[in-house]
Amino acid sequence: MTTAPILELRDVHTSYGNIKALKGISLSVYPGEIVSIIGANGAGKSTTLMSICGIIPLKAGEVRYNGQAIQGKPADLLPPMGLCQVPEGRRIFPRLSVEDNLDMGAFFRRDKDEISKDREHVFALFPVLKDRRNQHGGTLSGGEQQMLAIGRALMSRPKVLLLDEPSLGLAPLIVQKIFEIINEINREDGTTILLVEQNANIALQTAQRGYVLETGAIIMEDEAQNLLNNPEIRKAYLGES
Amino acid sequence: MEFFLQQLINGLTLGGIYALIALGYTMVYGIIQLINFAHGEFFAAGGYMGVILLSFLAGQGYLQTHPWLCLGGAMLLAMVFCAFLAMAVEKVAYMPLRKSTRLAALVSALGMSIFLSNGLMLTQGVYDKPYPAAFSQGGFEFGNIVVSYLQIMIVLITIGLLIFLNILVFKTRIGKAMRATAQDKVMSALVGINSNKIISLTFAIGASLAAAAGIMVGLYYGSVNYTMGFVPGIKAFAAAVLGGIGNITGAMLGGLIIGMVEIFGAGYISGQYKDVFAFIILIAVLYFRPTGIMGENVDDTRV
Ligand SMILES: Nc1ncnc2c1ncn2[C@@H]1O[C@H](COP(=O)(O)OP(=O)(O)O)[C@@H](O)[C@H]1O
Numbered sequence: 001m002t003t004a005p006i007l008e009l010r011d012v013h014t015s016y017g018n019i020k021a022l023k024g025i026s027l028s029v030y031p032g033e034i035v036s037i038i039g040a041n042g043a044g045k046s047t048t049l050m051s052i053c054g055i056i057p058l059k060a061g062e063v064r065y066n067g068q069a070i071q072g073k074p075a076d077l078l079p080p081m082g083l084c085q086v087p088e089g090r091r092i093f094p095r096l097s098v099e100d101n102l103d104m105g106a107f108f109r110r111d112k113d114e115i116s117k118d119r120e121h122v123f124a125l126f127p128v129l130k131d132r133r134n135q136h137g138g139t140l141s142g143g144e145q146q147m148l149a150i151g152r153a154l155m156s157r158p159k160v161l162l163l164d165e166p167s168l169g170l171a172p173l174i175v176q177k178i179f180e181i182i183n184e185i186n187r188e189d190g191t192t193i194l195l196v197e198q199n200a201n202i203a204l205q206t207a208q209r210g211y212v213l214e215t216g217a218i219i220m221e222d223e224a225q226n227l228l229n230n231p232e233i234r235k236a237y238l239g240e241s
Numbered sequence: 242m243e244f245f246l247q248q249l250i251n252g253l254t255l256g257g258i259y260a261l262i263a264l265g266y267t268m269v270y271g272i273i274q275l276i277n278f279a280h281g282e283f284f285a286a287g288g289y290m291g292v293i294l295l296s297f298l299a300g301q302g303y304l305q306t307h308p309w310l311c312l313g314g315a316m317l318l319a320m321v322f323c324a325f326l327a328m329a330v331e332k333v334a335y336m337p338l339r340k341s342t343r344l345a346a347l348v349s350a351l352g353m354s355i356f357l358s359n360g361l362m363l364t365q366g367v368y369d370k371p372y373p374a375a376f377s378q379g380g381f382e383f384g385n386i387v388v389s390y391l392q393i394m395i396v397l398i399t400i401g402l403l404i405f406l407n408i409l410v411f412k413t414r415i416g417k418a419m420r421a422t423a424q425d426k427v428m429s430a431l432v433g434i435n436s437n438k439i440i441s442l443t444f445a446i447g448a449s450l451a452a453a454a455g456i457m458v459g460l461y462y463g464s465v466n467y468t469m470g471f472v473p474g475i476k477a478f479a480a481a482v483l484g485g486i487g488n489i490t491g492a493m494l495g496g497l498i499i500g501m502v503e504i505f506g507a508g509y510i511s512g513q514y515k516d517v518f519a520f521i522i523l524i525a526v527l528y529f530r531p532t533g534i535m536g537e538n539v540d541d542t543r544v
């Protein structure tokens with residue numbers, strides 16, 4: 001690829017107290033791509049995304065977005081720049097209505113008419129959210145909450161969308177539906193996607209490229225198809241013996 | 242019967258005042274889980290701003306010619322002043338402790354309370370300051386029941402402020418951001434909400450409501466004193482706990498109940514125990530239903 005990466009991590013170190021969670025991570029995501037990071041529970045996937053978004057400060061290294069170093073920037077300045085995360089566990093605002101949850105995704109925007117249009121677009125993607133628009137977010141099922149979390153992120157019109165385990169705890173049929181939408185967002189809106197998953201199978205089928213994260217370090221990086229065919233990966237992450 | 246109605250009206254007036262103060266406790270608790278013990282001081286500072294501004298206007302002769310305009314202006318200025326005071330207090334005493342234990346912030350709040358009430362004493366003196374008398378006279382009489390114009394005004398202003406607050410918190414973009422911040426600070430940052438600004442705003446709103454209450458109490462009782470924030474502050478805190486701390490509707494309801502119980506208790510049981518009833522309720526709530534009457538069952542009006 002000849003274009004510059006839209007998101008780039010250079011030797012990122014992050015710690016919780018004395019525990020080193022990320023030990024020098026470097027990765028690149030190019031405009032329009034879907035990239036997956038796969039790794040077991042506790043590998044540091046969520047920490048990676050929270051470090052990108054300015055929620056957890058870096059110990060060392062650099063996070064570059066759109067050619068600009070963003071580490072150390074307050075987290076709330078990133079969504080207006082087009083960098084948006086759907087965190088692990090969805091983190092729906094439980095006592096705001098579905099509609100208010102969506103509106104919070106567009107918090108920093110002032111273009112009311114465009115916001116309404118985007119809300120209708122989200123309702124078209126996830127009709128169930130329209131039916132439940134006046135219900136509290138906390139009363140939705142896990143699958144509906146995941147849809148709402150993705151919808152809320154779309155309300156910010158992200159250029160780069162970070163997704164943390166969108167399949168977690170959901171029935172296979174729902175997972176499939178969610179990943180169809182993820183593909184659609186990438187295809188229709190041209191949104192770049194960095195996807196973090198324990199479910200390596202679906203993540204690598206969706207992505208063009210993948211990284212393998214193990215105890216805070218990237219141990220492998222390749223085309224998603226190659227990772228899917230790699231016997232070591234099949235053994236460690238795809239449940240083959 | 243007449244006595245009962247009279248007490249009801251007095252209870253409503255007092256309850257509204259407690260409700261206004263209780264909201265500040267409950268909103269701040271909802272957003273940073275801190276009991277702001279300095280909150281009563283914003284109420285006192287509001288009362289003093291009122292007396293200073295209205296006395297000045299009386300000296301200029303405006304109060305006599307345009308009493309309502311003067312009152313409106315003084316109230317607005319006092320509310321703005323206390324909003325800024327509260328934001329300063331938050332920056333100095335609470336923000337640096339945001340990541341410390343809750344106990345540290347609580348101690349800081351107690352210290353702030355002492356600091357502010359001593360500040361009032363040093364700048365305003367230890368003696369009662371009388372309010373100019375422009376509003377004290379007159380009222381409606383129904384048989385033996387007297388409803389003063391002042392009471393009607395207090396009730397109307399209180400209702401107006403409570404409606405305004407409800408619209409602000411539940412209907413506006415900024416109010417929703419406030420509730421989002423109360424519910425999940427990490428997520429609210431991830432959608433672009435600056436939680437420091439929202440916390441600051443929460444303090445400002447709570448303090449301005451307390452300031453309005455302070456002026457109305459000053460007018461109602463005719464004077465203010467530098468210690469005036471303490472007892473109403475604790476009673477309003479009891480009201481917030483009674484309603485379920487963190488719950489907006491609960492704080493309003495709790496204030497009303499505490500006001501009513503105090504007035505009826507004083508009227509039918511004993512006037513000397515007037516200040517005790519609120520604390521009996523507080524202890525009973527903490528013992529039997531620590532989540533308050535609106536607690537976690539009716540959860541839509543938690544911040
Ligand atoms: N808040 C925290 N405090 C201390 N350690 C943490 C915290 N969050 C995560 N960790 C540790 O950091 C490592 C990486 O965690 P995480 O990024 O959540 O992994 P993953 O998302 O891949 O499951 C784990 O060892 C985990 O125990």
Ligand SMILES: [Mg+2]
Pocket residue numbers: 045046047088165
């Ligand atoms: Mg995780």
